[in-house]
Amino acid sequence: MARFPLLAAALGLAALLVTGRASADDLVARGAYLATAADCGACHTAPGGAPFAGGLPLATPLGKIIATNITPSKDHGIGNYTLAQFTRALREGVRGDGARLYPAMPYTAYSGLSDDDVRALYAYFTRAVKPVERSPAATALPFPFNIRASMIGWNLLFLNGKRFQPSPHASTSWNRGAYLAQTLAHCSTCHTPRNLLMAEESDHPLAGGSLGAWYAPNITPDRTAGIGAWSDAELARYLSTGANDHAQAGGPMREAIDKSLRHLDAADIAALVTYIRSVPPSSAGAPAMDRAPSPITSDIDVLSDDRDDGAQLCADNCASCHQASGLGTRGLPSLVGNAAFRLPSADNVASAILAGIWPATGQAMPAFAHALTDRQVADLTSFLFRQFGGSRVTITAARVAALRSGGGGSWLPAVAQTAIAAGCAVTAAGIALLAWRRRRRIPGQAAESGRERGR
Ligand code: HEC
Ligand code: HEC
Numbered sequence: 001m002a003r004f005p006l007l008a009a010a011l012g013l014a015a016l017l018v019t020g021r022a023s024a025d026d027l028v029a030r031g032a033y034l035a036t037a038a039d040c041g042a043c044h045t046a047p048g049g050a051p052f053a054g055g056l057p058l059a060t061p062l063g064k065i066i067a068t069n070i071t072p073s074k075d076h077g078i079g080n081y082t083l084a085q086f087t088r089a090l091r092e093g094v095r096g097d098g099a100r101l102y103p104a105m106p107y108t109a110y111s112g113l114s115d116d117d118v119r120a121l122y123a124y125f126t127r128a129v130k131p132v133e134r135s136p137a138a139t140a141l142p143f144p145f146n147i148r149a150s151m152i153g154w155n156l157l158f159l160n161g162k163r164f165q166p167s168p169h170a171s172t173s174w175n176r177g178a179y180l181a182q183t184l185a186h187c188s189t190c191h192t193p194r195n196l197l198m199a200e201e202s203d204h205p206l207a208g209g210s211l212g213a214w215y216a217p218n219i220t221p222d223r224t225a226g227i228g229a230w231s232d233a234e235l236a237r238y239l240s241t242g243a244n245d246h247a248q249a250g251g252p253m254r255e256a257i258d259k260s261l262r263h264l265d266a267a268d269i270a271a272l273v274t275y276i277r278s279v280p281p282s283s284a285g286a287p288a289m290d291r292a293p294s295p296i297t298s299d300i301d302v303l304s305d306d307r308d309d310g311a312q313l314c315a316d317n318c319a320s321c322h323q324a325s326g327l328g329t330r331g332l333p334s335l336v337g338n339a340a341f342r343l344p345s346a347d348n349v350a351s352a353i354l355a356g357i358w359p360a361t362g363q364a365m366p367a368f369a370h371a372l373t374d375r376q377v378a379d380l381t382s383f384l385f386r387q388f389g390g391s392r393v394t395i396t397a398a399r400v401a402a403l404r405s406g407g408g409g410s411w412l413p414a415v416a417q418t419a420i421a422a423g424c425a426v427t428a429a430g431i432a433l434l435a436w437r438r439r440r441r442i443p444g445q446a447a448e449s450g451r452e453r454g455r
């Protein structure tokens with residue numbers, strides 16, 4: 001080779017270009033995987049719309065916050081974002097032009113992302129996503145929440161702004177699982193209970209909490225209240241398919257699995273399992289059982305006129321799939337002893353009956369919202385808890401009516417709502433505090449506040 005220095009140099013350059021291209025492709029591929037794990041598309045892709053072109057309105061107590069176009073269009077998307085600007089948007093909730101984003105964009109969870117992962121996401125969004133030359137409608141919240149700077153106060157309280165710190169004492173798999181759960185897949189935003197300011201109770205991780213129409217169960221290793229009785233393989237199967245012999249995911253969890261978790265590789269699911277197994281067991285939300293769950297036997301059927309309304313509704317609407325006994329059959333789960341009836345709240349079962357379950361793969365369960373009245377759903381649900389769960393949990397027709405109007409929606413808006421409700425509470429408190437301080441300072445303070453305003 002020494003006699004052909006030019007050839008050697010050319011070969012070297014070619015090799016460098018090939019490896020450079022390969023590693024750039026790797027970066028983009030990794031970014032695509034991370035975007036799935038973080039479920040960016042669930043908010044930024046409208047149903048039936050182009051990928052990441054925005055337009056999905058996230059309902060909040062104040063009005064709709066519309067997810068923006070994050071394709072690399074220079075006029076309508078993030079085509080002009082530098083890596084630094086993209087990083088600030090993801091980790092600090094600051095838009096390219098310096099304005100604050102609303103916490104409907106989950107930057108509190110993404111603030112833990114590593115530099116490498118943000119770089120991979122940037123490579124994917126700027127190089128592999130197709131630009132869409134269209135802006136969705138703009139978000140228009142009422143005063144004072146239209147002032148984006150009002151989010152600065154909220155950020156001071158709730159944005160910890162720290163990168164994820166791997167524990168030197170834990171295994172690689174545990175660290176990977178903790179990173180996935182805490183940043184990209186943000187399990188705690190739903191499964192960790194919240195305090196009065198809507199902040200997560202960090203001393204009760206994953207102990208269960210209500211999301212409105214759905215209850216995110218206790219998933220700590222407690223054997224009774226949590227999922228300690230599930231084997232590692234059963235938990236892995238639930239996370240990667242949405243169903244196992246204990247439980248079948250509906251509502252927000254079904255969406256998280258279909259759009260994000262089921263696309264994760266086996267090593268990442270195993271890492272999540274390792275981490276979920278290690279959180280402290282919590283006895284919160286233990287089942288209210290006072291007898292053993294039991295299948296429906298033929299003697300219930302012979303009670304003609306005075307037979308339980310719930311039993312009749314079950315025979316008429318549910319037995320075709322779950323069998324008259326409730327024990328299920330191939331691909332159609334058993335309801336007897338099902339995890340759904342171990343929960344402290346009947347919301348999930350009633351919401352599943354109203355909205356149905358529509359998994360990306362496998363059999364669906366139809367929606368009964370139009371077929372059954374609120375009273376019928378309540379009677380049926382309360383009967384099922386008693387019969388198949390041995391549980392004292394009941395639900396009222398009024399609660400079913402509330403689930404019907406507020407329920408069923410997408411899980412990500414549910415997360416957004418929580419964040420926004422918290423944002424609003426804090427902003428309102430901040431404004432009240434300012435008004436109070438201003439009133440106290442009125443005599444002789446005009447000059448000073450004038451100076452302040454001039455700054
Ligand atoms: C829970 C819903 C949700 C998820 C998940 C989400 N976003 Fe967002 N994002 C939003 C909303 C809503 C906005 C606009 C907020 C506003 O206008 O204040 C936004 C804004 C942005 C912006 C600012 C764009 C601009 O100029 O307006 C960027 C960049 C962004 N998101 C990137 C991402 C990426 C990358 C991911 C995945 C890693 C992601 N988002 C996941 C809801 C979401
Ligand atoms: C947007 C909210 C949300 C997110 C994010 C979420 N979950 Fe869930 N999860 C739920 C809800 C709601 C249910 C109940 C579903 C049902 O009853 O059909 C659930 C159910 C479960 C169950 C079954 C528990 C039982 O007793 O039946 C497990 C296990 C679980 N989730 C684990 C996780 C893990 C691990 C993550 C993060 C990788 C996660 N979830 C992220 C809302 C969420």
Ligand code: HEC
Nearest residue numbers: 243248249250317318321340349352357359363364365366
């Ligand atoms: C057409 C078949 C079909 C009918 C009819 C049906 N189901 Fe289901 N049901 C399913 C399937 C399939 C699943 C599991 C979906 C999955 O794997 O995620 C399911 C799951 C469930 C679950 C567990 C889901 C959860 O969120 O915990 C409950 C509870 C349930 N069904 C109750 C009922 C009740 C009550 C009725 C009658 C009103 C009914 N089903 C009617 C097919 C059906």
